[in-house]
Amino acid sequence: MRSAALEKLRSEALNLSEAERAELAHELVASLDGTIDSDAEEAWDAEIVRRLAEIDSGTAVLVDREEFRRRMRARISGS
Structure with a gap:
């Protein structure tokens, strides 16, 4: 059960x-x-x-959101 104070704070x-x-x-x-x-x-x-320096120097390998999601789905499914 929520107290009145908690409900007021939440609101x-x-x-x-x-x-x-x-x-x-x-x-x-x-x-x-x-x-x-x-x-x-x-x-x-x-x-x-360190990671920001890699991005700024162009040495970081970046992937877009869709590629990231594809890779994560493959990992989760064990492919």
Whole structure:
């Protein structure tokens, strides 16, 4: 059963812009994760920077959405 406070909060949250809802959702999910692993955060930050550098330099092999979906479907089906 939902409390009145939760229902009011839900109603107000749904009236936010998409960007505001995304930010709120991110913060709420992050609050469920417990303590932040700073080593993992640093590693992901470095990985993001590395991948962006590959894209900027033209060395990354990029695929469009349809190709990605085709590959994932093939993996899932075991083909």
